[in-house]
Amino acid sequence: MNATPLDPDTFPAFEVYTARDLDRIPELERLPQQMRFDMKVVSTVLSFRVNRYVVERLIDWNGVPHDPIFQLTFPQRGMLADEHYTAIASLLQEGAAKDRLEEEVRRIRQALNPHPAGQLELNIPRDDAGNPIEGLQHKYPETVLFFPAQGQTCHSYCTFCFRWAQFVGDKSLRIATSQARQLTEYLRRHPEVTDVLFTGGDPMVMKTAHLAAYLEPLLTPEFAHIRNIRIGTKALTFWPFRFLDPGEGDALLRLFERVLAAGKHLAIMAHLNHWRELEPEPTQHAIARLRGIGATLRAQAPLIGHINDDPDVWTRLWQKEVALGIIPYYMFIERDTGAKQHFAVPLVRCWQIYRAAASRVSGLARTVRGPSMSAAPGKVEILGVSSVAGEKVLALRFLQARDPAWTYRPFYARYDERATWLDELEPAFGEREWFWSAPYRALFEQCEAVSA
Ligand SMILES: *Cc1c(COP(=O)(O)O)cnc(C)c1O
Ligand code: SF4
Numbered sequence: 001m002n003a004t005p006l007d008p009d010t011f012p013a014f015e016v017y018t019a020r021d022l023d024r025i026p027e028l029e030r031l032p033q034q035m036r037f038d039m040k041v042v043s044t045v046l047s048f049r050v051n052r053y054v055v056e057r058l059i060d061w062n063g064v065p066h067d068p069i070f071q072l073t074f075p076q077r078g079m080l081a082d083e084h085y086t087a088i089a090s091l092l093q094e095g096a097a098k099d100r101l102e103e104e105v106r107r108i109r110q111a112l113n114p115h116p117a118g119q120l121e122l123n124i125p126r127d128d129a130g131n132p133i134e135g136l137q138h139k140y141p142e143t144v145l146f147f148p149a150q151g152q153t154c155h156s157y158c159t160f161c162f163r164w165a166q167f168v169g170d171k172s173l174r175i176a177t178s179q180a181r182q183l184t185e186y187l188r189r190h191p192e193v194t195d196v197l198f199t200g201g202d203p204m205v206m207k208t209a210h211l212a213a214y215l216e217p218l219l220t221p222e223f224a225h226i227r228n229i230r231i232g233t234k235a236l237t238f239w240p241f242r243f244l245d246p247g248e249g250d251a252l253l254r255l256f257e258r259v260l261a262a263g264k265h266l267a268i269m270a271h272l273n274h275w276r277e278l279e280p281e282p283t284q285h286a287i288a289r290l291r292g293i294g295a296t297l298r299a300q301a302p303l304i305g306h307i308n309d310d311p312d313v314w315t316r317l318w319q320k321e322v323a324l325g326i327i328p329y330y331m332f333i334e335r336d337t338g339a340k341q342h343f344a345v346p347l348v349r350c351w352q353i354y355r356a357a358a359s360r361v362s363g364l365a366r367t368v369r370g371p372s373m374s375a376a377p378g379k380v381e382i383l384g385v386s387s388v389a390g391e392k393v394l395a396l397r398f399l400q401a402r403d404p405a406w407t408y409r410p411f412y413a414r415y416d417e418r419a420t421w422l423d424e425l426e427p428a429f430g431e432r433e434w435f436w437s438a439p440y441r442a443l444f445e446q447c448e449a450v451s452a
Contacts, residue, residue, distance in 0.1 A: 006285055011241050015052040019043035027061050041088045042075035045108050049157040054238055057280050068274045071306040073156050079339035084108045133182050140400045143195040146183055150210045151203035155239035160304050160334055160343040180214045195228040204235035204242050208251040219262035229259060232269040236286050237277035243286035253293055260294050267296045273308050275316040291325050300330035303350050303371060304343045314357035318365035331370030344420040351382040369399055375422040377402050377440045393428040402443060406436050
């Protein structure tokens with residue numbers, strides 16, 4: 001790894017493009033007219049945001065449209081179902097009035113399952129008075145997810161992101177809070193919580209001072225039960241200067257040093273889809289800086305059609321991660337939301353890719369868990385295809401479960417080559433339900449009784 005510091009004078013300014021700016025991106029000028037119109041149509045419904053650095057340094061414009069980073073950041077025709085595409089395309093072509101267009105956009109977004117996996121109903125913790133606490137999710141006993149209000153955007157948006165509902169500016173769909181006090185009050189009352197995971201959007205879009213307001217209270221002896229602080233981010237590759245800038249970047253590193261000095265495990269959960277993201281020098285420098293202060297880096301990413309549905313990509317990604325000192329952690333399956341039809345990869349195929357990629361790397365890269373679906377009852381891992389008593393099955397297990405008693409207990413689904421999500425699977429051996437179905441229903445009813 002190159003240890004010579006980069007010259008801050010060479011850092012680019014942060015410049016971002018959104019749907020309005022599609023005509024201003026010089027790189028798009030050489031693309032066919034139809035493709036540019038398609039982008040306009042898709043970005044009317046799904047959020048689009050990309051920064052200049054990603055456009056210049058990560059996308060290989062000679063490989064467009066197949067370039068994986070282009071697929072990762074720019075709207076693609078296939079992201080909308082034909083009927084939705086046609087509806088928006090004709091409104092745009094006939095120059096429809098703004099409110100007619102907006103109404104159609106709203107209708108389509110509602111049809112795209114904006115909050116999968118019962119996120120709104122089941123995961124929102126409540127205060128003593130039973131009022132929901134916004135910006136917190138507490139699904140598994142040991143870990144609380146925190147969505148800081150200032151972190152509900154990203155340096156660029158991923159086309160497949162299941163959080164898209166938070167970005168499209170519809171307040172009723174947002175899960176966020178600006179109140180660090182609510183977080184600390186909740187954690188004070190929950191000594192079973194050991195992990196706090198800062199997520200978003202991307203918490204690294206926040207100013208260091210805002211992040212400090214959330215993190216510093218957790219460093220006091222009162223919060224000794226909080227052992228692990230994780231920060232989920234894609235900034236290492238979308239905007240590595242967040243960690244390198246002599247002002248905000250240095251301040252961030254000093255803040256992280258205080259977290260570590262307080263005895264916490266600090267894990268940067270890097271979202272990395274493709275090994276190409278790890279090539280640029282600024283990214284490697286940012287990783288080296290974080291490792292230098294003793295932060296742990298782990299990597300997680302979904303397996304996505306058109307982006308990384310290829311074992312070679314994962315082999316190289318994991319090898320590169322290990323080389324840079326990042327621990328491969330999770331391989332996720334794309335959620336049942338948003339532009340799923342464009343990006344979905346069948347469960348069986350996901351497992352084949354995982355297995356093929358893992359079989360080519362040493363044990364140091366086999367720390368990755370998955371492929372895993374973050375479904376309503378928990379994180380379900382595909383253990384693999386097998387045959388039990390003459391029946392072809394898919395073996396599954398919970399890596400995380402709404403009831404910890406379900407964890408790691410294998411269960412079996414009838415083999416199905418096309419299924420892309422848990423709810424498309426059926427129990428094997430002619431059983432009517434999963435072993436967890438009845439207790440899960442009971443949890444749900446309990447929860448509805450609370451919120452009613
Ligand atoms: C994945 C996840 C966690 C963390 O699980 P680990 O296995 O500890 O990484 C916590 N909460 C939710 C809702 C999750 O999806
Ligand atoms: S960086 Fe993360 S939260 Fe932001 S768009 Fe990509 S996947 Fe979604």
